[in-house]
Amino acid sequence: MRTVVHKEDIVRGLGELGLRSGDVVLVHSSLSSFGYVKGGADAVIEALLDAVGPEGTVMVPTLTGSPEDSPENPPVLDVVNTPCWTGTVPETLRRRPGAVRSGHPTHSVAAVGPRAHELICGHERSPTPCGPESPYGRLMRWGGKVIFLGVDLRCNTCFHGIEEEVGAPYVLQERPVKARVVWPDGRVETVPVYIHRWGTPRDYPRAEPILLGEGAMRIGRIGKATVRVVDAKMMRRIMKPILERDPYFWVRRAR
Numbered sequence: 001m002r003t004v005v006h007k008e009d010i011v012r013g014l015g016e017l018g019l020r021s022g023d024v025v026l027v028h029s030s031l032s033s034f035g036y037v038k039g040g041a042d043a044v045i046e047a048l049l050d051a052v053g054p055e056g057t058v059m060v061p062t063l064t065g066s067p068e069d070s071p072e073n074p075p076v077l078d079v080v081n082t083p084c085w086t087g088t089v090p091e092t093l094r095r096r097p098g099a100v101r102s103g104h105p106t107h108s109v110a111a112v113g114p115r116a117h118e119l120i121c122g123h124e125r126s127p128t129p130c131g132p133e134s135p136y137g138r139l140m141r142w143g144g145k146v147i148f149l150g151v152d153l154r155c156n157t158c159f160h161g162i163e164e165e166v167g168a169p170y171v172l173q174e175r176p177v178k179a180r181v182v183w184p185d186g187r188v189e190t191v192p193v194y195i196h197r198w199g200t201p202r203d204y205p206r207a208e209p210i211l212l213g214e215g216a217m218r219i220g221r222i223g224k225a226t227v228r229v230v231d232a233k234m235m236r237r238i239m240k241p242i243l244e245r246d247p248y249f250w251v252r253r254a255r
């Protein structure tokens, strides 16, 4: 029988997993993982906004980078028109009235809520895509939460931020790119930034038992979706020393 999920089910499920009014959250998602969601991506977004309340802020990754990006082939982000490849929920949220999108040429985010501007500002000039002065770094510093709706730690963009912080040797390209950002008013800005190097497989779920053991992560179910909620500040505090000791902790070794 088909599983039908309503907005209220999502609000309730997120509350049971510890979401509170005023939370700042980063959401990775798979819409189809729930079963059938009445109201689709908009209902998921409404549920997230209800769960954090008017004082809370909801952010999604609106990534656009590709393996072809390089100093010879610098990425271009048109903030209004470039679609993201991170799913229907982010693509819907970024187009929502009141949403703002950051200008990072590969790792932009979109956000709704009172802290949205503070989260995204200057992302286009963050020296590395997910570093301390990116929305991902701010989320970890501010004590926000990372929510995984029907997806797992494999898509945890914040882990890249920790890799960047410890200087993991496989994460960035050697030379910066001169990327271009097309802002909503049509202005084109050239930004010199270091972007990711593709091609090093990571075993991010290796962190799951550690985060669960330390009480930094909760797992539940909404409809057919497995939902994970991670305390972002604890996650960084736990994982950064591990990466400092072994920058290859997540790198899946060839067998």
Ligand SMILES: CC(C)(COP(=O)(O)OP(=O)(O)OC[C@H]1O[C@@H](n2cnc3c(N)ncnc32)[C@H](O)[C@@H]1OP(=O)(O)O)[C@@H](O)C(=O)NCCC(=O)NCCS
Residues within 6 Å of the ligand: 027, 028, 029, 030, 031, 032, 033, 034, 035, 036, 037, 038, 039, 040, 041, 061, 063, 085, 086, 087, 088, 089, 151, 154, 155, 156, 157
């Ligand atoms: C790639 C990814 C987005 C695919 O998930 P998905 O559920 O297949 O895709 P979307 O979330 O875009 O939703 C579209 C799907 O929902 C389905 N759908 C449409 N309306 C729906 C509804 N009302 N209820 C449920 N599903 C619905 C669509 O049919 C489509 O499924 P299909 O491709 O099988 O036809 C997901 O696996 C993922 O990785 N998400 C995280 C991405 C991320 O944050 N990455 C960070 C850096 S690595």
